[in-house]
Amino acid sequence: MPLEKPESKALETRQRFYYSSDRIIEKPFNWAQMARLLQYLKPYAKTLLPGAIIALLIGTAIRLTVPILIGVYAFDRVIKHQDIHGLYWLVGTIAVLYFLSYLSNYFRIRLTNILGQYVIFDIRKHLFNHVQYLSNRFFDSRSAGSILVRIINDVNSLQDLFTNGVINTLTDLLMLCGIIVILFSLSWQLAIAVMLVIPLMFFLSTKFRRKIRRAWQLVRLKQSKLNSHLNESIQGIRVTQSFNQEVNNRAFFDVVNTEVFETWRSATQKNAVFRPFVEMANAIGSAILIWFGAFLIIHSHLTTGIFVSFAFYLGMFWDPISRLGQTYNQLLVAMASSERIFEFLDERPNVRDAQEPVSMDGIKGTIDFEDVRFT
Amino acid sequence: MDTFRRLKNFYWPHKKYLFGSLLFLLIVTGATVCYPIVLQQTIDKGIKGQNFGYASILAFGFILIMAIKGVAAYFQQYWGNLFGISSVYELRKALYRKLQYLPFRYYDNAHTGDLMSRLTADVEGFRFFLSFGFSQLFNFILIVSFSLVIMFSYSVPLAVVTLLMTPFLAVTVYSFDKKVHPAFRAIRKSMGRMNTRVQENVSGMNTVKAMAQEAKEIERFEWNNTDYKDKQIYTSTLWAKYFPFMEFIGNICVVVLLGLGGTFVIRGEMKPGELVAFFSLVWYIMGPLMELGFMVNQFSQAKASGERLLQILDEPIEIASPENPIETDRLLGSVEFRHVYLKYPNEESYALKDITFRARPGQVIGLMGATGSGKSSITRLIARFYDATSGEILLDGESVKNYSLKTLRKNIGFVQQETFLFSSTIRDNIAYGNPDATDEEIIDAAKRAQAHDFISELPNGYDTILGERGLGLSGGQKQRIAIARALLINPSILILDDATSAVDMQTEAKIQMAFRELMRGRTTFIIAHRISSVRHADEILVLKDGQIAERGVHEDLIQNPNGLYRRIYDIQYKDHEQLKTQQNA
Ligand SMILES: Nc1ncnc2c1ncn2[C@@H]1O[C@H](COP(=O)(O)OP(=O)(O)O)[C@@H](O)[C@H]1O
Ligand SMILES: [Mg+2]
Numbered sequence: 001m002p003l004e005k006p007e008s009k010a011l012e013t014r015q016r017f018y019y020s021s022d023r024i025i026e027k028p029f030n031w032a033q034m035a036r037l038l039q040y041l042k043p044y045a046k047t048l049l050p051g052a053i054i055a056l057l058i059g060t061a062i063r064l065t066v067p068i069l070i071g072v073y074a075f076d077r078v079i080k081h082q083d084i085h086g087l088y089w090l091v092g093t094i095a096v097l098y099f100l101s102y103l104s105n106y107f108r109i110r111l112t113n114i115l116g117q118y119v120i121f122d123i124r125k126h127l128f129n130h131v132q133y134l135s136n137r138f139f140d141s142r143s144a145g146s147i148l149v150r151i152i153n154d155v156n157s158l159q160d161l162f163t164n165g166v167i168n169t170l171t172d173l174l175m176l177c178g179i180i181v182i183l184f185s186l187s188w189q190l191a192i193a194v195m196l197v198i199p200l201m202f203f204l205s206t207k208f209r210r211k212i213r214r215a216w217q218l219v220r221l222k223q224s225k226l227n228s229h230l231n232e233s234i235q236g237i238r239v240t241q242s243f244n245q246e247v248n249n250r251a252f253f254d255v256v257n258t259e260v261f262e263t264w265r266s267a268t269q270k271n272a273v274f275r276p277f278v279e280m281a282n283a284i285g286s287a288i289l290i291w292f293g294a295f296l297i298i299h300s301h302l303t304t305g306i307f308v309s310f311a312f313y314l315g316m317f318w319d320p321i322s323r324l325g326q327t328y329n330q331l332l333v334a335m336a337s338s339e340r341i342f343e344f345l346d347e348r349p350n351v352r353d354a355q356e357p358v359s360m361d362g363i364k365g366t367i368d369f370e371d372v373r374f375t
Numbered sequence: 376m377d378t379f380r381r382l383k384n385f386y387w388p389h390k391k392y393l394f395g396s397l398l399f400l401l402i403v404t405g406a407t408v409c410y411p412i413v414l415q416q417t418i419d420k421g422i423k424g425q426n427f428g429y430a431s432i433l434a435f436g437f438i439l440i441m442a443i444k445g446v447a448a449y450f451q452q453y454w455g456n457l458f459g460i461s462s463v464y465e466l467r468k469a470l471y472r473k474l475q476y477l478p479f480r481y482y483d484n485a486h487t488g489d490l491m492s493r494l495t496a497d498v499e500g501f502r503f504f505l506s507f508g509f510s511q512l513f514n515f516i517l518i519v520s521f522s523l524v525i526m527f528s529y530s531v532p533l534a535v536v537t538l539l540m541t542p543f544l545a546v547t548v549y550s551f552d553k554k555v556h557p558a559f560r561a562i563r564k565s566m567g568r569m570n571t572r573v574q575e576n577v578s579g580m581n582t583v584k585a586m587a588q589e590a591k592e593i594e595r596f597e598w599n600n601t602d603y604k605d606k607q608i609y610t611s612t613l614w615a616k617y618f619p620f621m622e623f624i625g626n627i628c629v630v631v632l633l634g635l636g637g638t639f640v641i642r643g644e645m646k647p648g649e650l651v652a653f654f655s656l657v658w659y660i661m662g663p664l665m666e667l668g669f670m671v672n673q674f675s676q677a678k679a680s681g682e683r684l685l686q687i688l689d690e691p692i693e694i695a696s697p698e699n700p701i702e703t704d705r706l707l708g709s710v711e712f713r714h715v716y717l718k719y720p721n722e723e724s725y726a727l728k729d730i731t732f733r734a735r736p737g738q739v740i741g742l743m744g745a746t747g748s749g750k751s752s753i754t755r756l757i758a759r760f761y762d763a764t765s766g767e768i769l770l771d772g773e774s775v776k777n778y779s780l781k782t783l784r785k786n787i788g789f790v791q792q793e794t795f796l797f798s799s800t801i802r803d804n805i806a807y808g809n810p811d812a813t814d815e816e817i818i819d820a821a822k823r824a825q826a827h828d829f830i831s832e833l834p835n836g837y838d839t840i841l842g843e844r845g846l847g848l849s850g851g852q853k854q855r856i857a858i859a860r861a862l863l864i865n866p867s868i869l870i871l872d873d874a875t876s877a878v879d880m881q882t883e884a885k886i887q888m889a890f891r892e893l894m895r896g897r898t899t900f901i902i903a904h905r906i907s908s909v910r911h912a913d914e915i916l917v918l919k920d921g922q923i924a925e926r927g928v929h930e931d932l933i934q935n936p937n938g939l940y941r942r943i944y945d946i947q948y949k950d951h952e953q954l955k956t957q958q959n960a
Contacts, residue, residue, distance in 0.1 A: 008810035016810065017799050018840050070629075070654070074637060075647060082641045091634040098626040105619035113611030121604040128573070128596050132589040136581075144578040151573050152566075163611070228798070230471070230494050234487050236797055238479060242758060242789045243808035243864065244781055246475040253471045261464045265457065272453035276445025283441030287434040290413065294421045294430030304422060308651055311414060315655075 003258060006251035016252055019228040026217070027335035034331075037158075037338050040119045041166075048115040055108035056171050062101040063316070064178045069094055071309025072186070080305075108167070116163030124155045127341055133349040150344055154337040161334045169327045172320035179313050186306045193292045194314060197285040201318060204277055205325030212274060213329055215267035222260045229256055278318070285314050378681040385469070386462035386505055392454040393505075397513050399451035404517040406444030408525060408659065411652035413437050415529070418648030451510065459506030463498055466684065470494060473687055478694040479760045480720045493687065497680035504677030511670050515663045522659040529649040533636055537657055540628040544621060544664050551617040552668035558610040565606045569599040625661040629654060694759055700779035706786040707771050708736040708867035708898035710757060715766035717752055717921075726752045728921045730766070732914070734898050736867070741909025742902045743940060744918035750902045751792055752921075754870045757900075758787045770868075788866030790874040792902075794853045801830055802837040804856055808864040816863060823893050824859035825886050826852070850877030858886070862893060869899045875908065883908070906947050915940065 006012060041049065069090060078086045128151055131138075139147075183191040233240065233249060240249055289310055296302035386393075413433050421430030474490075526534035576583065576592050583592055632653050639645035710733070717727035727749045734740050742750040755761050756768055759775050768775045775783060788808075796804050805820055806812045812820075817837065821827040829852055833839045841848065848856070854877050861869060875883045887908065890899075901909055909915050910929040917925040917932070917940050925938050932940040 006810075010810045014810075016803050017797055019798055070633060074633060079637060079640050079647060084638065084641060087634065087637045087641065091630055091637070094633065095627070095630045098623060098630060101626070102619045102623040105622065106615050109615035109618065110612060113615070114608055117604045117607045117611070121600055124600055125597065128576075128600070129593050131577075132583070132592055136584065139577070139580045144574065147577045148570070148573050152570055226467075227491070227495060231487060231491055232798055233471075234474065234482070234490055236795045237474070237477075237482055238760070238791060239795050239797075239807070240475065241479075241760070242784060242787075242791065243860070244784050245807060248810060250472055250475060254468065257464060257467055257471070261460055264460050268456040268460070269453055272449045272456070275448040275452055276442070279441050279445035279448060280438075283438050283445075286410070286413075286441075287438045290417045290421070290437060291431055291434035294417060294427055294434075297422045298425050298427050298430075304418060304647065307418070307422070311651065312654075 004247075004251045004254040006248045008248055011248055011251060015255070016248070017229060017232070019225045026213075026332040027339055029331060030335055030339075033335060033338055033342070036342065037334065040122055040162075041115075043122070044115055044118065048111055048118070052108060052111035052115060052167060053170070055104045055111060056167060057174075059101055059104040059108055060171055060174050060178065062097050062104070063175070064182060066094060066097060067309045067312035067316075068182070068186075069097075071307070071312060072303070072305040074305065075308055076303045076305030112167040113163050116159065119162045120155060120159050123158065123341065124151065127151055127155065127344060130345055130347075130349070134344075134347055135349065138347060147344075150340055154340050157337045158334050158341075161330050165327050165330045165334075168323055172324050172327075175316070175320045179316060183310065183313055186309060187296065187302055190289070190293055190296060190302060190306075190310060193288050194285055194310065196288065197281050198317075198321075200281045200284070201321045204274070204281060205321050206328065208274055208277065209325045209329070212267070212270045215263070215270045218263045219260070219267050222256070222263045226253075226256045226260050229253065282318060285317070286311075289314055378678050378685060381685060382466070382501075382681050385466045386458070388465075389458050389461040392458035392461065393509060396451050396454035396458060396510060399447040399454070400510055400513055401517065402447035403444055403451050404514060404521060406440050406447070407518065408521045408656075409437070409440050411655040412525065413440075414655070415646070415648035415652040418651055419646040420648075423646075423648075455510050456506050459502040459504075462505050463502040466501065467494070467498060470498075470684065470687055473690070476692050476695070477690055478692060479755070480693075481690060483719075484721065490687075493683050497683050500676050500680035501684065504673055508670065508673055508677060511666070511673075515667065515670070518659050518663055522656045526653065526656050529652060530636070530639065530645055532639075533632055533645075533650075533653055536631055536635060537628060537653075537660060540624060540631075541660065541664060544624045544661060545667070547617060547621055547624065548665055548668045551613065551621075552672060555610065555613050555617075556672060558606070558613055562603070562606045562610060565599070565603045569596075569603050572596055572599045621661075621665050625657060628657050628661065632657065694762060694780070696779040696781070697777060700782065701773060701777050702779050702782050706782075706867040708734075708786075709769075709771055710734040710740075710868065710898055711767075711769040711772075712753070712756075713767040713769070715756065715763045715768060717749075717756065717761065718764045719761070725764070726921050727756075727763075730923060732916060732923070732926070734900075734914070736898055737894075737896055738913040739894055739899045739901065739911065741912035741915040742900060742918065743904075743906075743909060743915060743943065744924075748918040749921040750918055751872050753916075753918075754789070754872055754900050754902065757868065757870065758784055758789055785864065786867045788861035788864055788869045788897075790854070790857050790861045790869075790871045792872045794850070794857045794877075796841050796848075796853055796856060798841065800838050800840055801833075801856060804841060805837075805859045805863055807860050812863055817859075820859040820863040821856075823862055823889050824855045825882055825889060826855035826859050829855075851875075851879060851882065854878055855882075855886075867897055869894065869897045870902075871900065872902045873904070874902075876904065906944055 073090055074087070077083065078090055131147065131151070180191070180195070183194065229252070233253070240246060289307070293302060293307045293310065297304065297307060413436070417430055417433050420426060421433060523534065523538075526537060572595065576596065583589060632650070636645060636650040636653060640647050640650055712730045712732050715727055715730040716725055718725050730749075730753060732740070742753060744750055752761075756763055757770070757775065759780060762776070770778065770783070770786075797807065799807075802814075802817055803810070805817050805826075809816075814837075818827060821830055821837075830837055830839070854874055858871070858874055861871075875886060878886065883905075884907075891911070901912065903909050906929075913928070914926060915929060915932060916923050917938075919939060925932060925935065925940055932938060933944050935941055
């Protein structure tokens with residue numbers, strides 16, 4: 001795509017606008033900060049949290065049991081012994097379990113979301129109320145936009161962590177451990193063979209993901225530059241037209257637009273490269289199951305029912321691992337957001353500011369443009 | 376569909392990505408449905424038949440198929456995305472271009488917030504649809520039909536049972552979708568309100584503190600915060616009600632299949648592997664069905680987004696250069712108004728009525744009058760920011776409409792009433808109208824605008840970055856940079872619309888002094904509230920309700936005891952005179 005040319009020669013080599021887009025989106029994990037964040041769960045430790053955890057335990061237990069029933073019991077007991085009566089019992093039991101699972105899922109989703117939203121409500125309230133009583137110096141040294149971003153965007157970015165993150169992580173860890181234990185108790189040989197892909201999966205969902213994540217961060221940075229410029233060019237349109245700068249600005253925009261395109265393309269590509277590897281990791285697991293499983297069955301070390309159960313469990317593997325990778329991302333985002341939130345909360349009301357002025361860097365970035373008016 | 380047809384120019388040139396992506400999707404979906412088949416074959420042929428060789432072939436064949444699937448998935452995903460982002464690249468470019476040329480009239484009625492949400496959210500909605508919408512639809516059709524074919528070939532009754540379950544799921548999905556989208560909208564609105572509340576609170580913090588309104592503000596915010604929380608919880612309740620239920624329907628299907636299929640297998644009417652295959656195939660049908668509502672909604676949202684974008688693209692640009700414009704490097708600078716009337720678009724009454732005057736090259740015209748009397752409007756017509764409703768405006772004897780906009784505006788240095796500076800260095804701000812200017816020219820312009828001194832005192836001088844990085848210049852300093860910016864293009868006509876309102880008296884006097892020199896050779900229009908700014912003008916036009924009420928030079932105008940000018944003069948100079956008499960006494 002050929003770039004549009006500016007009218008002014010000088011602008012071919014010089015960017016005429018500067019937009020700070022260095023708002024850091026992620027921070028390394030920090031236990032102390034995490035602990036402080038989890039403090040906000042405390043008021044609900046005896047009310048909502050236990051309910052959510054019970055729902056989660058029931059749901060997970062059922063999801064772990066059903067594959068055994070459909071595999072080992074259905075095939076090795078009922079079908080093998082042609083036990084029609086047993087089949088009806090089995091079907092009835094599974095139906096009841098599924099119904100319980102339905103109920104537990106309902107309560108899990110409800111309770112975790114209520115919990116998460118209450119926590120977000122509390123944090124936002126705490127922050128807003130605290131800010132009200134901060135000194136004039138605090139407000140003089142910051143733009144309104146930067147304060148807005150903390151109360152709105154930074155708190156919002158904790159939302160995922162508190163509504164889904166914490167509970168999902170528990171579920172996923174439980175699930176993975178449960179599957180591993182069950183697989184080993186069903187057939188340790190096949191379990192070991194199949195487990196070979198787990199390190200590969202973990203590698204994909206952490207190392208590989210990190211690259212992808214970086215790429216998307218770059219996209220967001222470029223996008224926020226583009227948005228800053230759009231916002232400014234709309235507000236300054238009267239000056240631009242008055243000084244005949246339409247063509248020069250189009251050339252500037254073209255550069256930014258192309259940057260967005262390029263970073264986006266590269267991020268998409270990294271994302272897409274991920275796919276063949278995930279497919280292969282899954283395929284290798286299944287192939288081991290088919291090949292080694294068939295070998296074990298033929299040599300009477302394994303039953304068809306266990307084989308079927310294994311197939312079920314293998315299908316349940318990737319999701320939790322992939323989600324754990326995402327939770328890790330969420331945590332890093334939450335670290336950066338909560339650091340900024342705590343920075344405000346640690347600001348003492350009506351006390352003279354410290355010697356060094358607060359950095360004004362990185363205040364822009366992801367301001368929502370809802371209801372921003374130009375008058 | 377019309378919306379998509381009209382936006383075709385943006386995405387159709389990239390159709391190769393779309394078709395390529397869909398082609399590979401065919402392979403991906405084909406490979407996906409292989410899994411249950413391979414499982415079935417392993418159980419029924421490999422294991423039952425004690426045929427380890429066959430199982431090995433299956434295992435390696437499966438890896439091969441998945442390798443092909445992986446590669447195909449790469450292209451399918453990458454090209455699909457590329458289709459979206461390439462189209463949106465063009466779309467954004469066209470939108471930006473359009474925005475650059477839309478006349479002032481458009482921006483008078485458009486909110487930045489609204490425009491921004493079109494340029495960001497609507498563009499994104501459109502991209503999402505292009506990137507994923509088509510392939511999701513295609514994928515839905517493919518995987519459902521592939522799965523059905525396999526199901527029917529394994530067992531007709533079980534396939535029928537599965538099909539019978541789908542209407543229940545479809546109804547649930549439909550009713551969920553009907554409820555969840557208004558709920559999402561409510562969340563967005565609530566977020567918008569909270570945003571506004573915080574914004575008002577923070578930017579009005581001085582007042583809050585002065586009036587000790589903190590407690591009240593906290594209470595008001597509590598309402599917004601609660602509202603947002605409630606809206607979120609309501610939506611999550613919908614999820615909680617519907618999603619587990621959809622899963623439950625799928626699970627019930629599995630249970631029925633197990634009961635029925637198990638009976639068949641026991642009776643020997645079906646092979647066990649086929650039953651196992653069914654447990655996967657069920658989800659290949661139920662899964663996409665759950666997403667169907669999402670897909671439909673995405674389509675209608677993309678359509679609505681497309682319409683909002685077309686609104687911008689379709690907006691007429693009524694102020695443009697004529698067919699064969701006059702292009703000159705430099706105008707002499709004579710300005711003549713002949714019975715000019717102006718009614719702003721969408722307004723009822725005339726902002727200017729029967730304005731006639733003439734300024735010879737190099738003359739200074741002062742414009743006085745109350746706010747809303749039409750001073751700014753007169754100057755805007757000269758640069759064709761708006762067109763007169765009737766009457767004629769001539770520059771160097773030619774109608775302004777005969778010049779190219781470029782020529783026109785190149786010759787008019789405009790300092791507008793609201794100062795706007797860009798996120799850029801002071802240097803680039805001054806050189807905004809002429810980026811090729813040399814440092815000497817920039818410093819010279821700054822000196823004349825009395826801006827050089829304070830700029831030099833800044834730590835980074837002319838390289839100081841203004842704007843969101845937040846160096847707070849005072850209103851007067853910003854105005855002086857804006858004056859330097861207008862001077863730098865060395866215009867034949869200089870328009871200063873309240874350009875020194877925020878500058879202190881002393882500096883203003885200095886600027887006035889400098890002006891006399893820099894006004895030489897330029898026709899200058901000065902709009903001001905202070906008599907001192909216009910008293911040396913060659914002609915002063917005093918406006919009232921869009922009409923010229925008085926005109927003349929300062930000395931003549933103060934002679935008219937009942938005149939508007941005289942009244943302003945009295946108000947502004949009374950204190951002054953009194954002071955003088957007191958001192959003399
Ligand atoms: N962009 C506009 N759109 C519609 N009406 C306008 C616009 N600008 C000014 N007006 C109206 O035209 C009249 C003259 O305004 P203006 O020329 O700005 O006056 P002044 O500069 O003397 O304060 C006022 O009644 C004002 O409300
Ligand atoms: Mg005005």
